[in-house]
Amino acid sequence: MNETKISIKAPAKINLSLDVLGKRADGYHEVKMIMTTVDLADRVEMTLLQEDKITIESTGGFVPLDHRNLAYQAAMLLKETFHIKKGVAIHIDKHIPVAAGLAGGSSDAAATLKGLNHIWKLGLSLDELAELGAKIGSDVSFCVYGGTAIASGRGEKIQHITAPPPCWVLLAKPPIGVSTAEVYRRVNMNTVVHPDLDGMVDAIEDGSYKTICNKLGNVLESVTLALHPEVKHLKELMLRLGADGVLMSGSGPTVFGLFQHETRANRAYNGLRGFCHEVFAVRLLGEEQEEN
Numbered sequence: 001m002n003e004t005k006i007s008i009k010a011p012a013k014i015n016l017s018l019d020v021l022g023k024r025a026d027g028y029h030e031v032k033m034i035m036t037t038v039d040l041a042d043r044v045e046m047t048l049l050q051e052d053k054i055t056i057e058s059t060g061g062f063v064p065l066d067h068r069n070l071a072y073q074a075a076m077l078l079k080e081t082f083h084i085k086k087g088v089a090i091h092i093d094k095h096i097p098v099a100a101g102l103a104g105g106s107s108d109a110a111a112t113l114k115g116l117n118h119i120w121k122l123g124l125s126l127d128e129l130a131e132l133g134a135k136i137g138s139d140v141s142f143c144v145y146g147g148t149a150i151a152s153g154r155g156e157k158i159q160h161i162t163a164p165p166p167c168w169v170l171l172a173k174p175p176i177g178v179s180t181a182e183v184y185r186r187v188n189m190n191t192v193v194h195p196d197l198d199g200m201v202d203a204i205e206d207g208s209y210k211t212i213c214n215k216l217g218n219v220l221e222s223v224t225l226a227l228h229p230e231v232k233h234l235k236e237l238m239l240r241l242g243a244d245g246v247l248m249s250g251s252g253p254t255v256f257g258l259f260q261h262e263t264r265a266n267r268a269y270n271g272l273r274g275f276c277h278e279v280f281a282v283r284l285l286g287e288e289q290e291e292n
């Protein structure tokens with residue numbers, strides 16, 4: 001059967017630990033991070049076009065609909081690398097907040113790579129797609145695999161680890177914009193307090209939820225907090241509402257809280273909605289997902 005359409009789930013990520021090891025000659029930073037997927041996802045639908053063009057549509061969320069869209073860049077990268085003369089219509093059903101530290105755009109790009117690999121019959125492995133994805137952005141390689149991993153280099157070197165024990169994740173994005181490039185630029189390597197990333201890996205492997213909550217750490221957090229004090233207030237509020245551990249994800253501004261019990265997560269969700277427009281209570285996915 002010749003498939004002309006495919007729909008792929010594109011989940012958000014959070015960083016349970018994020019360390020910056022130094023600045024590199026190419027302008028990026030050497031990082032070491034523990035990333036895991038959560039059940040808040042966009043859906044990327046791709047329809048084969050015989051005409052040689054890429055179109056983008058998106059519902060719910062303000063994203064560029066041209067060559068700046070990371071899904072467009074993923075399609076163009078495959079077209080150019082493999083000399084594909086066909087086109088694709090990409091529809092993104094957007095649920096992940098934009099520019100939030102949740103890698104929504106990177107996950108859309110990863111879903112596009114996986115979907116087009118299928119309908120353009122390219123026969124590429126996940127490793128090959130992840131390597132291509134790194135050309136689009138540092139977080140795309142992780143998003144190709146999903147699950148839980150240690151990401152190093154500038155984020156593109158992926159080592160899979162076991163999933164953390166199941167729990168609930170409350171995500172809240174304050175209505176402010178944060179530039180990832182600026183946050184990295186403001187990291188002062190002389191004063192950074194490194195998180196205990198190895199301790200977090202051990203805690204995940206031991207399945208120790210309590211230690212995971214105690215070991216949450218992100219070097220970029222203090223930078224974004226200094227620029228936007230409301231992120232700090234959000235962290236404090238989430239703790240007061242009963243989170244077992246709280247942290248900012250990536251370069252922010254989204255704050256996530258971990259909860260062992262659904263009832264508590266829902267109570268905190270209701271408490272936060274009055275303060276923050278974009279709030280979600282979701283499960284940690286942690287495991288690599290089936291494509292669809």
Ligand SMILES: C[C@@](CO)(OP(=O)(O)O)[C@H](O)COP(=O)(O)OP(=O)(O)OC[C@H]1O[C@@H](n2ccc(N)nc2=O)[C@H](O)[C@@H]1O
Nearest residue numbers: 027028029101102103137138139154180181184250251252
């Ligand atoms: C901070 C993190 C943590 O997961 O996530 P987000 O907050 O974006 O979700 C990532 O490192 C972000 O990855 P991504 O958003 O793909 O970044 P890229 O497009 O590759 O880079 C954007 C800019 O951030 C800076 N950058 C990015 C990655 C890195 N290891 N060092 C850097 O210095 C560079 O200035 C680069 O030009």
Ligand SMILES: Nc1ncnc2c1ncn2[C@@H]1O[C@H](COP(=O)(O)OP(=O)(O)O)[C@@H](O)[C@H]1O
Nearest residue numbers: 068069070098099100101102103104105106108
């Ligand atoms: N498909 C997409 N979804 C979201 N943002 C996108 C997309 N394509 C390009 N962008 C742009 O990428 C930037 C980063 O968005 P996003 O991936 O959501 O955040 P983050 O890098 O903080 O995790 C935004 O400025 C946005 O305009």
